[in-house]
Amino acid sequence: MLSGKIFGALAGAAVVALAATGAVAQPKDKVKVGFIYVGPVGDHGWSYQHDVGRQAIEKAFPGKVTTTFVESVPEADSERAIEQLARTGHDLIFTTSFGFMEPTLKVAKKYPNIKFEHATGFKRAPNLSTYAAKFHEGRYIIGQIAGKMTKSNTIGYVGAFPIPEVVAGINAFYLGAQSVNPNVKIKIVFANTWYDPAKEGDAAKALLDQGVDMLAQHTDSPAPIQAAEARGKFGFGQASDMERFAPKAQLTAIVDNWSDYYVARTKAVLDGTWKSEDVWGGLASNMVVMTPYKNMPDDVKKLAQDTEAAIRSGTLNPFKCPVIGQDGKEIECKGKGALSDEQVLGMNFYVKGIEDKIPQ
C-alpha cells in the first residue's frame, strides 16, 4: 500500500531526525499549547467542545500553561496554520479534524522537538500521537432509543460526508435501532458540509418531510435537532449538549469530552513523559458522555441506561460479531468477538437492513 510505505518512510525519517537532534524528553516548567479548529469556536458542536478542553488545560495548570487556538481553519490550507503555531514556541499542538492529517504529519516531521496530536486520524510519528473517541458507542444507545420510540418506523440520519467515521456512526445507530425493532427503516441524507446551519436544517426538514420521526445527526450545528423540535419530533444532540436549542426534542446528546485527555497529555509534556500513542476512548474513559435521558418513557430510559452501563463495562460492543453486510454476507471478524478497531475506523460498508448505498 502506497500510503503505508510513505508513512513508514516518514516515520523512519522522523526517528532519524529525533536521534540527530538528540531530543530527549525533559520535564518543563512552562508549556505552550496550541489548537487548530476546523470550525468556529461558536459552532456549539465539534470545535466548541475542543475549546472546552482547551479551557480545562488553562484551569488545571494555572501559571504553568498558556494556550492559543486558531479557529475556522480550512482543511486544504491548514499546513500554514499548523506551521505558524510550530514556529511560535508551542510545545504541544492539537489538530482537531480528520482533514488535518497529512499537513500535521508534514509539519511534525519538520519540527521533531514539538509534540503533535491529531484527532480522528491514523498516521503517527514519534512526535505525533493520534486520538479519537468511540462516538459509535453513544450512537448505538441513541439508535436503541430511536428504535423504541419511533411511531412511523422510519428513523433519519443527517451525515456530513460519507467517510468511515460517519458511516460507522450510521451503522452503530442502525444496529442499535434494529436490536430493539427488527423492522425499523432508516433514511440517510449527507449535507456534504460539516457546518452550514441553514443547509443542515434543510437536510433535516427533507428527512422529516419524508416521514422520519427520530433524527440523529453527524454535522456540527444544532440546526437539525432544532428542525425536529419545530415539527414536534425527536432528535439527539451531537458533540455538545443542545438542549437549549431543542428542550422538547432532545432525548439525549452524545457529548465529546476532551478535557480529561487534554489535561493528561499536557501534564505528560510538563513531566517529560509524553510518548507517541494511539488513544481511542469511549464511554468507559469518559471521552464520550451521554447527557441525561429526557423526554422519553421510563422503560426506554431504563433500556438506554442499561445499554450504557453494558458498553461501559465492556460486556456489550456495538459491533459485536456477527455483523452482516448489506449483501447478507457476514463481515470477517478481525477483533475479539467484535470487529477490530481498524475495521471500525476504516468502515466503508452499510450493515444489512440499510437500503441506501454509500455515495462513492
Place this chain on the structure above:
Amino acid sequence: MTTFEAILLTIVTASTPLLIAALGELVAERSGVLNLGVEGMMAMGAACSFAAAVTFDSTLLGVAAGMLAGALMAALFALVVLGFAANQVGSGLALTIFGLGLSGLIGAPFVGARRDPVAPVDIPGLSDIPVIGRLFFEQDLFVYASIALTILVAIYLTRTRSGLTLRSIGENHTSANALGMPVWRVRFWAILFGGACAGLAGAYLALVYTRFWSPGMTAGRGWIALALVVFAAWRPGWLLVGAYIFGAATVLQLHAQAAQFGVPSQLLSAVPYLATIIALLLLSLRHGRAIGAPGSLGAPFVPDR
C-alpha cells in the same frame, strides 16, 4: 400538509435570502459598482439582527438593525470605492473578510441564544386555496417582502426616470457625467441599497431560517447571490427565477437522498452549480454575446477635470 407542499415550503425558505441579497447587488451593479462584499455584509446583518432581536426581544428591531448594519458596511465600501476610487474587486473582498470577522466579534456574546420562530402571516381567504394557498399566502413577511421588492426594483429600473439615470451611469459613467448626471450620488445610494438588502438577507437567515447565531453561518450564500446576478443577466425577473431554481436544486437534492434515488450525494450537491453554468450557457447562446453586463461595471470613476 402533504410532502409536496412541505417540499415547496422549504424551497421558498431556501430561496428567499438568496433573492433578497442578489436584488441589492443587482441594483448596485446596474449603477456600475461591483461589490464583492455581499457575504460580509450578510454576516454583519445576521449578527446585528440577532443581537438586537435578542436584546430587545423584537424581531422588527432585529430586522432594522440587520439592514442598518448592512448599509453601514456598504457606506464604508462606498467611501473607499467612490471617495478614493479604489479597486472595487479588492475593496469588496476586503469587505467580506472584514464583515465575517467583525460579525464574529459582535455575535460572540449571543452564541447559544435562541429565538422562537417568526409566525407566518396568513392572508385570509387566499391561504385556503389548495396547494398554492399555503405556499403563496401563508409565509413569513420576508417572503412577501422579497417578492414585492423584486417587482419594485423591476419597475424602478425600467419604468422610472431615476432608474434610467442609474442604468445610464452603469453603462457609461463618463458620458453620464458629461450629461450632468450625479454619478457619485446615484452610486452611493445604489451601494447603500445593496448593503441594506444583504443585511436583510442576513437577518432572514438568523431570525427565520436558523433562529440562532453562529459565526460563519452565511456559509457562502453571499457568493451565490453574486453568481445569481450574472445568471439573471442583471434582470430582476430572471433573478427571481434563478434564486428559486437554485433553492429548489439545493432542497431537492436532499430529498432525492432521503428517498434513496441512488445518485451520489456529491453529484447531487453539485447540481445547483451545474444548473447555473448551463443556464449561463443557454442565455449567452441566445444573445450571442456576453449578456447584460453594465458597460462601466467595476471600473473606478474619476471625472475629467
